[in-house]
Amino acid sequence: MLSKLLRCVAVCVVVSISGCGSAPVKRDEIAGNYLKQAEEKRQASDIYNFSSYVDRALYQSNGAEKVKAYFAITPAARKSFKDFQIGICSEVSSPQEANIKLGNLMSLSKDDILTSMEISECSALIEKQVIDGNLNGKVAFDLGDNTDAFPILKNSPHIELIVNRTIKHLQENKSNSRPVTQLMAYIEKGGVGSPLAKKVSPLLSSMNIKRSEFESVAKVYPDFVRMRMEMTPTRVFTQFKNADRLLSDDIQTLLKNKFDKVQWVTTSDENTVTLNIDRLRNDERVIPESAQTITYGFFDVNIVYASLYMPKNASYLYDIITGGAQIEYGYEVTAFKGGKKIFDDVARGRVGGESSRCQNQRVQNVFGGVSPANFVANDDMQRRCSSNSTVSIDRLRNEVLTYIVSVVGSIPEIKEMQELN
Structure with a gap:
C-alpha cells in the first residue's frame, strides 16, 4: 500500500512540474497569448484589462507586429484600444504622469499602433491638462520637473x-x-x-x-x-521631568546619535536651547502567555504525511502560545531660548500587539506514546502558524523613545542645524 502511495505522489510531482503535460510557451508566442487574453477581456467588456494585455503584448520583441495584425482582423478591438488611450490622455494628475503618458504615446506612434492624427489628438489632451493644471495647481510643476515636452x-x-x-x-x-x-x-x-x-x-x-x-x-x-x-552649532541643554534615570539616559543617548550636528551641553545660557521632556503618561501592560493545544485526527492530516510518518489512528498535536504587550504613552516636549518658548508639542499614542507562535509539534499514538513531528499537518495548521509574531515590551519601549526623538527633531533650531549638515 505504501509503495503504491509513494508512486502516486511521484506521479503527482511529475505532473505538477511539467504543467500537466503541456509544452512550455515559446518566446515568440508570448505576445499572441497576451492578445488572446486581451480579446477575452474585451468580450467581457473589461476594457481596462483588455488594454493592459495589449500593452503587455507590445512589450514583447514581436509585439508590435502581432498587435497590428490583431487590430487588422478585429477593428472593434482597435477602436476600443484607441478610445481607452484617448480617455487616459484626458486625465493627468501630476507632472510625472504627464511625461509618462506622453512617452507611451511616442512608443505607440513609433510602432504605428495609432495614426499620427490620433497621436496628435491624445497629445493635445495631455498638453491641455498640463497647461490648465499648472495654472490651477492640479498638475503642479516645479523646476525639478522635466518640462522639455511642454x-x-x-x-x-x-x-x-x-x-x-x-x-x-x-x-x-x-x-x-x-x-x-x-x-x-x-x-x-x-x-x-x-x-x-x-x-x-x-x-x-x-x-x-x-x-x-x-x-x-x-x-x-x-x-x-x-x-x-560660519554659523555656531546649536547648543541644547536637556531637562527631564517625571522620568527615571534609565529613561532619561536612553533618550539622551538616542538624541546624541540622531542629531550629531547639535552640541548637547550640561549647562544653559540665553543662547542655549533648553529642551524639556515631561513624562505625562507611560502605562505598560503585558499580557501573560497562554498555551492552547490543537489536535488533529489521523484523517485530518495531509494524507501523504499521515501515511509516511504516523501510526494508524494516531493524532497530531501542537501548542499555540499567545501573549502580547501594550504601552500607552504621553510626553510633553517643549523648548525655550532666551526666555521665550519656541516649541510645544505632545508625543502621545499607543503601541503594542499580540504575539503568537507554534511549538511542540508531536504525534501521539493510540497507546499514549509520543514522538516529535517535523512536518506541517495540514492547511489549517499552515494558516495558524504562518504568521508567527513576537511582541516584546523592550521593543515597544524603543518605539516610544524613537517617536519622542522624532518630535524633538521638529524643533526649528535642531532641525535647521541637522539639515544644514
Whole structure:
C-alpha cells in the first residue's frame, strides 16, 4: 500500500512540474497569448484589462507586429484600444504622469499602433491638462520637473508660477528632488541683480538649504553661504521631568546619535536651547502567555504525511502560545531660548500587539506514546502558524523613545542645524 502511495505522489510531482503535460510557451508566442487574453477581456467588456494585455503584448520583441495584425482582423478591438488611450490622455494628475503618458504615446506612434492624427489628438489632451493644471495647481510643476515636452511652460505666466512653487516647495520640504540647483541656475540666468534674485535673497533662510547645496547657492548668494558656514552649532541643554534615570539616559543617548550636528551641553545660557521632556503618561501592560493545544485526527492530516510518518489512528498535536504587550504613552516636549518658548508639542499614542507562535509539534499514538513531528499537518495548521509574531515590551519601549526623538527633531533650531549638515 505504501509503495503504491509513494508512486502516486511521484506521479503527482511529475505532473505538477511539467504543467500537466503541456509544452512550455515559446518566446515568440508570448505576445499572441497576451492578445488572446486581451480579446477575452474585451468580450467581457473589461476594457481596462483588455488594454493592459495589449500593452503587455507590445512589450514583447514581436509585439508590435502581432498587435497590428490583431487590430487588422478585429477593428472593434482597435477602436476600443484607441478610445481607452484617448480617455487616459484626458486625465493627468501630476507632472510625472504627464511625461509618462506622453512617452507611451511616442512608443505607440513609433510602432504605428495609432495614426499620427490620433497621436496628435491624445497629445493635445495631455498638453491641455498640463497647461490648465499648472495654472490651477492640479498638475503642479516645479523646476525639478522635466518640462522639455511642454515648451509653453517656459513662458509667462507659467514660468513665474513654477519658480514661486519651487520656492514654496523648498520652504515646506515638499519637493522630493529639492531643485535648488535648478532654481539657482534660473536666477543666475536672469542676473544676480534681477528682481527675482532680490526677492529670493531674504527667503533663503527658510528654504532648508543643506551643506551639499552650498556650491550651487554660492554662485548667486556667496554671502549667505559664507554666513551659514560660519554659523555656531546649536547648543541644547536637556531637562527631564517625571522620568527615571534609565529613561532619561536612553533618550539622551538616542538624541546624541540622531542629531550629531547639535552640541548637547550640561549647562544653559540665553543662547542655549533648553529642551524639556515631561513624562505625562507611560502605562505598560503585558499580557501573560497562554498555551492552547490543537489536535488533529489521523484523517485530518495531509494524507501523504499521515501515511509516511504516523501510526494508524494516531493524532497530531501542537501548542499555540499567545501573549502580547501594550504601552500607552504621553510626553510633553517643549523648548525655550532666551526666555521665550519656541516649541510645544505632545508625543502621545499607543503601541503594542499580540504575539503568537507554534511549538511542540508531536504525534501521539493510540497507546499514549509520543514522538516529535517535523512536518506541517495540514492547511489549517499552515494558516495558524504562518504568521508567527513576537511582541516584546523592550521593543515597544524603543518605539516610544524613537517617536519622542522624532518630535524633538521638529524643533526649528535642531532641525535647521541637522539639515544644514
